[in-house]
Amino acid sequence: MIRYYLDMALRSCRRSKALTALVIVLMGCGVASCMVTWAVFRATAADPIPWKSAQLFVPQIDNFGPVHDSKGEPPILLSYTDARAILHAAQARRQALVYPVKVNVVPEDVQRQPFMQEGDAVSSDFFAMFDVPFRFGSGWSVGDDDHRAAVVVISRALNQKLFGGGNSVGRQIHLDRHDYRVVGVLDDWNPQPRFFDVSSAGFPFSHPRQFYLPFSRAIDLHKANTSNFYCSADTSNPDLPNWDAVLHSECAWIGAWVELPTRAEAGKYLQFLHNYAAEQQRIGRFSWPPNVRLSNVRQWLGLNHVVPQASKLSLIVSCSFLLICLVNVVGLMLARFMRRAPEIGVRRALGASRAAIYGQFLTEAAVVGLAGGALGLLLTALGMAGVHLIFEPQIARLAQLDGSLVLLTVVLAVATTLVAAIYPTWRAAQVQPAWQLKSNG
Amino acid sequence: MSSPLTQRWRYVLQVRPILAALRRHRMATALIVLQIALTLAVVSNALFIVQTRVIHLSRPTGTDEAHLFVIRNGWLGQPDVPHVDAQMRADLTTLRHLPGVRDAFASEAYPLEGGWGGLVLIKLRPNQATRPQLAISYFADEHALDTFGIALLAGRNFRADEIGSLGPYDKSMSAVVIITRDLAGKLFPAGPALGRTIYLNDDAPATIIGIVDRLEGAYVGSTTRSIDEDTILLPARLASPDGTNYLVRAQPGQLVALMQAAPKALAAQSRQRLVDPERDVISFAQLREQGYATDRGVAIMMAVVCVLLLLATAGGVVGLSSFWVSQRRRQIGVRRALGATRGDILGYFQTENFLIVSGGVVLGSGLGVLANVALMRQYELARMPLWLLAVGAVLLWLLGQLAVLGPARRAAAVPPVEATRSV
Numbered sequence: 001m002i003r004y005y006l007d008m009a010l011r012s013c014r015r016s017k018a019l020t021a022l023v024i025v026l027m028g029c030g031v032a033s034c035m036v037t038w039a040v041f042r043a044t045a046a047d048p049i050p051w052k053s054a055q056l057f058v059p060q061i062d063n064f065g066p067v068h069d070s071k072g073e074p075p076i077l078l079s080y081t082d083a084r085a086i087l088h089a090a091q092a093r094r095q096a097l098v099y100p101v102k103v104n105v106v107p108e109d110v111q112r113q114p115f116m117q118e119g120d121a122v123s124s125d126f127f128a129m130f131d132v133p134f135r136f137g138s139g140w141s142v143g144d145d146d147h148r149a150a151v152v153v154i155s156r157a158l159n160q161k162l163f164g165g166g167n168s169v170g171r172q173i174h175l176d177r178h179d180y181r182v183v184g185v186l187d188d189w190n191p192q193p194r195f196f197d198v199s200s201a202g203f204p205f206s207h208p209r210q211f212y213l214p215f216s217r218a219i220d221l222h223k224a225n226t227s228n229f230y231c232s233a234d235t236s237n238p239d240l241p242n243w244d245a246v247l248h249s250e251c252a253w254i255g256a257w258v259e260l261p262t263r264a265e266a267g268k269y270l271q272f273l274h275n276y277a278a279e280q281q282r283i284g285r286f287s288w289p290p291n292v293r294l295s296n297v298r299q300w301l302g303l304n305h306v307v308p309q310a311s312k313l314s315l316i317v318s319c320s321f322l323l324i325c326l327v328n329v330v331g332l333m334l335a336r337f338m339r340r341a342p343e344i345g346v347r348r349a350l351g352a353s354r355a356a357i358y359g360q361f362l363t364e365a366a367v368v369g370l371a372g373g374a375l376g377l378l379l380t381a382l383g384m385a386g387v388h389l390i391f392e393p394q395i396a397r398l399a400q401l402d403g404s405l406v407l408l409t410v411v412l413a414v415a416t417t418l419v420a421a422i423y424p425t426w427r428a429a430q431v432q433p434a435w436q437l438k439s440n441g
Numbered sequence: 442m443s444s445p446l447t448q449r450w451r452y453v454l455q456v457r458p459i460l461a462a463l464r465r466h467r468m469a470t471a472l473i474v475l476q477i478a479l480t481l482a483v484v485s486n487a488l489f490i491v492q493t494r495v496i497h498l499s500r501p502t503g504t505d506e507a508h509l510f511v512i513r514n515g516w517l518g519q520p521d522v523p524h525v526d527a528q529m530r531a532d533l534t535t536l537r538h539l540p541g542v543r544d545a546f547a548s549e550a551y552p553l554e555g556g557w558g559g560l561v562l563i564k565l566r567p568n569q570a571t572r573p574q575l576a577i578s579y580f581a582d583e584h585a586l587d588t589f590g591i592a593l594l595a596g597r598n599f600r601a602d603e604i605g606s607l608g609p610y611d612k613s614m615s616a617v618v619i620i621t622r623d624l625a626g627k628l629f630p631a632g633p634a635l636g637r638t639i640y641l642n643d644d645a646p647a648t649i650i651g652i653v654d655r656l657e658g659a660y661v662g663s664t665t666r667s668i669d670e671d672t673i674l675l676p677a678r679l680a681s682p683d684g685t686n687y688l689v690r691a692q693p694g695q696l697v698a699l700m701q702a703a704p705k706a707l708a709a710q711s712r713q714r715l716v717d718p719e720r721d722v723i724s725f726a727q728l729r730e731q732g733y734a735t736d737r738g739v740a741i742m743m744a745v746v747c748v749l750l751l752l753a754t755a756g757g758v759v760g761l762s763s764f765w766v767s768q769r770r771r772q773i774g775v776r777r778a779l780g781a782t783r784g785d786i787l788g789y790f791q792t793e794n795f796l797i798v799s800g801g802v803v804l805g806s807g808l809g810v811l812a813n814v815a816l817m818r819q820y821e822l823a824r825m826p827l828w829l830l831a832v833g834a835v836l837l838w839l840l841g842q843l844a845v846l847g848p849a850r851r852a853a854a855v856p857p858v859e860a861t862r863s864v
Contacts, residue, residue, distance in 0.1 A: 019763075022756050029749055102683075104517055104715060116515050116715050176519055226683075241610050309820055310739050317487065317746050324479045324750060328757035331472040335764030390738035423468070 001356075005363035012340070012364055019336050020368060023329050023417075027372025030325030031413045032379030033318040039384065039405055040391060041315045043398035044205070045307045048191035049130065053297035055261050056129065058198060059086060059273055062291035063250050063280075068232035074291055075252035076198055076304070077228060080219075082276075083254040087123060091272045092258035092265070094125040097215045099199055099254050101223040106174040107162060117158065118226070119211035120197065121218030127153070127184075129259050130196055135159075137169035137184035140214060144183075148220050153184040153212040176221070180213075192398055193306045195297055198255025199228040204306045205394040225253040258294075270294045308395060326420050333424040337361055341431050348433035361425040362418060369417025373410035380409055459793045466765070470797060473761055477801025477837055480754045482808035485833040486816060487743040487750075489825045494740040498733035500669075502552040503621075503655030505590025506725040508543070508691045510700050511551050512707070513723070515684035515715035522608035526680035528711060535710045536687060536703060537584070541695030544587040548579050548686050549679045550659035553728040558659030561673055563628060564640040574671070576624055577658030580607070581674040586619075588690045589656060594622060596635045596651035605677045615641065615675045619651035624671040661732035684715070696724060751840055758844035762790065766852040773852055774859025783853040790849035791842060798841040802834040809833070 013020040047053050061082045062074035069075065078086065083097050101121050106114045126132070127139035136159075140151045152173065159168055159182075172179045193204030200206060213223075222243045231238055231251035240246050260266040270292065277290030295303055344357060381401055388396040463470045514532070516525060529547050536545040550558040559580075562573040579585070582604045586593065596619070603617055618639070625634035638646050656672045679685065687707075691699045704716050716722070730737075766773075773786055813825040 019760055022760055026753055026756065029753065033746070033749070104515070106517075114517055114715065115717070224683075239612060245610075308735070310735050313490075313739065313820065314742055317483065317743065320479065320483050321746055321750060321753075324476060324483065325753055327472055327476045327479065328753055328760075331469055331476065331757055332760045334469055334472070335761055339764060339767065390742045392734050392738070427468070 001359065002363065005360045006367065008360055009364035009367040012336075013368070016336060016339070019332055023332050023336075023368050024371045024375055026325040026328055026332075027369060027413055027417055028375030028379055030322035031372060031376035031409055031416070032383055034315075034322045034412065035376065035380040035405060035409045036383035036387060036399070037311070037314040037318040038408075039380075039399040039401065040387060040395065041307070041311050043192070043400070044311050044395060046192070047298065048193055048195045049297060052131065052259075055259055056297050057092075057258050057260055057266060057269070057294050058300050059256055059258055059269070060293040060295070061273060061277055062288070063252070063286065064232050065286065065288045066291075069291075072291070074293055075230065076255075077225075077230075077252035078254045078256050079250050079252055080247045080254060081250075083256055085276060086256050086258070089272070089276070092260050092269055094129045094259040095123070096126040096129050096257045097121075097123045097254055098126060098196060098257065099215075099218075099225045100197060100209070100227045101213065101218055102226050103175040103211070103213075103223075105158075105162070106176075108174070117210045118207070119209045119213060121213045121215045121223060123215040125259075126196075126212070126257075129257060130191075132189055133187040135185045135187040136167045137182070139212075140183050145214055145216050148216045149214060150178060150180045150217065151183045151214060152180040153186060154182055155186050155208065155210045156188055157208075158210040159185045175211075175213075178221070193301065195301060195306070196255075196257065197227075198257075199225055199253070203227070204301075204304070205392075205398070207394070219247070229253040266294060266296075308391075310391060311395070314390065322416070326416055329417065329420040330423060333365065333421050334427060337424045337428040340428075344428055344431040345433045348431065354429045357429040357431075358425055361428050362421060365417050365421030365425070366414055369414035370410070372417060373413030376413050377406060377409050380405070455789055455792055456796065459789065459796060463793070463797070469761060469765075473757065473797055474800040474804060476754060476757055477798050477841070478803075478805035478808055480750050481802060481805025481830070481833045481837055482812050484747050484750055484836070485805075485809040485830045486812050486825065487747050488833065489813070489829050490822070491740045491743045491747075492829070493823065494736040494743075498729075498736040498740070500657070501655070502657040502725070503589070503591055503653075503670075504552055504657075504725070505690060506729065508590070508693065508696055509588075509725040510689055510691070510696060510703075511723050511725075511728070512687040512689065512703060512716060513684065513721040514687055514707070515721075516682055517713045517715060519682055520713065522680050522682070525682055525685075526606045526678065528713070529678060529680060529685060531710060532687065532707055533584075535706050536689055539699070539703060539706050541692050541699050541702070543690040543692050544584050545687055545689045546582050546584040546588045547678055548581065548585070548688055549681065550579060551686055551688055551728075552657045552659060553661055553725060553732040554659040555661050555732050561641055561675075563624075563673070564644065565628065567640050567644040567646070569640070574624070574628055575668055576620070576671045576673045577660065577668060578673050578675050579656075579659075580677045580679050581619070582676065582678060585674060586653065588688050590690060591653045591656055593619075594652045594654050595633070596649070598651060599674075599676045603676045607677045607679050609679070609681045609683070612642065612645075614645055615647050615677065617650045617676060618647045619653060619674040620649055621653055621656050621670055621672045623655070624673060625649070625652050627671060700724065751836065754837070755840050755844040758794065758841055759847060762794065762845045762848035763851070766790070766848045769852070770855055770859050773855040774857055774861075777855065777857035778860045786853040786855070787849050790845055790852055794841045794845040794849075795838065798838050802837060805837075806830050806834070 049056065060074040060076065061078060062069055063079050063082060064075055066072065087095055087097055099121050100118060102116055102118050104114050105117050124140050124142050124145045135156055139153060140149060144151055159165060162173060163171065168182045168185060171182050173182060190208040194200060194206060229251060231249060238249055240249055258269060260269050273292040273294060274290045277286060277292050280286045281289065384399060384401050387399050533545060533547060536542055559578040561576050561578045563576055564573045581599065583599045583601050586598055599617065599619065605614065620634065628634055628639065629637060634649050635652055637649050639649065641647055655670060658669050658672050660669060689699065689703055700722050704718050704722055707714065707716060776786065809830055816822050817824065
């Protein structure tokens with residue numbers, strides 16, 4: 001039976017070529033625009049560490065106070081005082097401090113030009129906490145943190161550039177004016193968005209960092225946060241005559257993460273933060289009641305509006321475009337099916353059931369939908385090539401046409417066309433055989 | 442032929458039979474009205490977004506953008522502040538003496554950079570209790586105005602002896618400042634700002650010695666939109682071991698050559714620096730392109746969506762009208778046989794289309810305003826001016842008439858003899 005329906009569908013398409021073509025083009029354009037923007041949205045809204053995102057938390061402590069904070073929200077970063085307190089309290093399974101730094105890499109070969117690299121100053125738990133993959137070696141120990149050791153973990157790309165990609169563990173590199181021993185080389189690791197870099201929450205899709213230095217060592221070397229440093233939400237800045245003043249200031253510039261595997265531990269940790277802030281109030285550092293937050297990865301990304309506005313906006317617009325195309329298709333299908341009322345009348349008079357009419361017209365809709373999906377796929381591929389015209393390069397490169405997107409395109413095209421065909425098909429099935437035969441006899 | 446006036450009158454008389462006919466195709470009519478309404482709602486909002494983005498991305502910085510470029514210069518080997526300052530002086534001398542250079546100066550930030558500009562709180566009295574005025578600052582010297590290519594509206598430029606040298610932890614202590622006209626108007630709405638004293642961070646007094654017309658801050662995003670033209674120039678050279686930016690204004694026609702020659706001249710002066718010729722030497726035209734990439738992208742996308750939508754709607758109108766024409770061939774034949782002219786038939790379908798689009802416009806205006814309100818809540822978007830809805834409505838009316846023309850002409854071509862034929 002289905003072969004008969006398919007045959008009828010193809011005949012009908014051949015008979016009203018223009019109408020069929022119009023429906024296919026509409027479906028193709030509508031589906032393709034949705035898919036292109038969906039690919040971008042999916043990439044920017046993705047969970048960067050799905051297996052652990054519910055266990056990793058950003059602690060926030062309001063050290064600005066109600067006068068200087070942003071509408072009662074604590075700063076996203078911690079002061080050096082609070083960051084050290086979090087690290088040394090060790091109340092979570094793991095705790096890591098993170099902030100971005102820049103260094104000048106001086107190659108051994110004096111003929112080669114020195115170059116600037118961006119990296120992160122992190123404490124030792126960082127690598128285990130974020131399941132950072134190593135190609136050679138490993139991270140450093142808590143002991144290295146305490147001894148402010150001159151060790152470094154480098155990215156695969158920097159290892160390629162400096163050591164030709166070989167196992168460079170144990171070798172020395174020269175950063176700024178000091179020698180560092182390489183203890184680890186990372187495998188490819190570039191989670192998008194770069195959620196772990198709290199300081200750069202405003203630029204979550206930036207380039208991967210090339211090295212990781214011990215936090216304590218970076219502090220010793222007076223390395224400032226290169227991306228975010230603020231002392232109040234209302235730009236009233238204190239005098240900071242030297243590095244010591246920076247460390248003792250209430251300015252926020254250090255990102256912190258804690259790993260809390262269970263809900264109970266998270267609850268306990270929030271209580272710990274609360275107690276800590278209460279203690280600060282008691283000793284007179286804060287003149288306001290505790291104002292602390294604890295957000296896991298997903299909450300954190302939501303809080304910082306990591307998904308670009310342009311990405312959400314374009315998804316909304318393209319979905320409304322698809323909707324309008326669908327309304328259009330309903331009208332065209334109605335025209336197309338009702339034009340064949342006499343034919344339906346004859347079929348019904350010869351004994352075809354309503355179910356048979358439904359089968360015939362829904363098959364026809366599915367065929368048209370499939371063609372729309374094929375065109376949609378072609379347009380999606382074209383659109384992917386044009387994504388860089390609409391989005392910044394670092395976001396555009398995240399959008400990819402993969403197997404799941406291909407499947408989704410075709411399924412969406414067929415499903416929406418079928419939905420659009422429901423009403424016209426119902427109308428077609430309502431055709432009274434006698435009436436049609438009489439008037440067109 | 443009848444006069445245009447009676448012609449129009451005839452169409453009005455047709456409204457009742459048209460409505461009666463449409464009542465027989467309730468669903469099809471409702472669908473096309475809905476489609477027109479949705480199209481108007483989306484197109485008007487999309488046009489509004491295009492308009493705001495285009496205005497935003499085409500704002501001038503006030504500088505001579507066509508001839509300006511920036512060299513982002515880093516230092517090797519962590520030099521101390523006195524060394525940095527000496528090197529910056531030497532670099533500036535080198536740049537200013539380079540053939541083809543009109544002028545140059547060093548700054549911690551530059552227009553179209555996209556952030557990192559310093560913010561200054563300005564008070565009119567020391568210990569002022571009310572909210573101070575926020576402004577975006579640049580460190581500048583006596584060459585800054587000529588390099589930017591901005592003219593003084595009033596007052597004078599900085600003198601060389603007024604330019605201080607600052608380390609990264611120093612507070613700027615400027616006795617004199619130059620501000621933009623926009624900022625002057627906000628600080629002193631009543632009277633001239635020139636010569637007045639303002640109090641910067643920590644209540645340090647400073648005299649306004651000059652007013653310039655227009656100079657945008659370093660931000661291009663939306664965070665500081667309300668103060669983007671409230672700029673204050675502080676007479677200082679920031680000798681930061683983290684690096685500096687050299688702004689260079691080329692003589693006409695020299696920009697491309699200078700963007701090659703200037704980094705080479707700097708390298709010849711001293712090799713203790715980091716300047717990647719690929720990434721760190723950028724013209725203002727490139728900065729504008731990068732800084733407003735998102736705005737331009739959104740504008741392009743919205744414009745494309747508008748065009749596609751209007752095409753889709755036109756296609757729908759053509760499709761449905763053709764269907765109706767084919768269904769009514771017999772009735773058209775009867776009308777023609779009873780004396781209706783071709784013009785009458787044409788007018789019938791055009792009036793019908795006008796009525797349908799009008800229905801869509803009424804519904805769509807409501808939807809458009811609702812969508813605008815929803816977007817305002819989600820995004821930083823202003824209220825859509827109603828004239829944009831009117832533009833959208835006129836577009837749709839024209840489009841509808843254009844789309845129905847083909848099918849209507851086919852209808853008008855139906856011969857009267859059709860009345861005697863069965864389908």
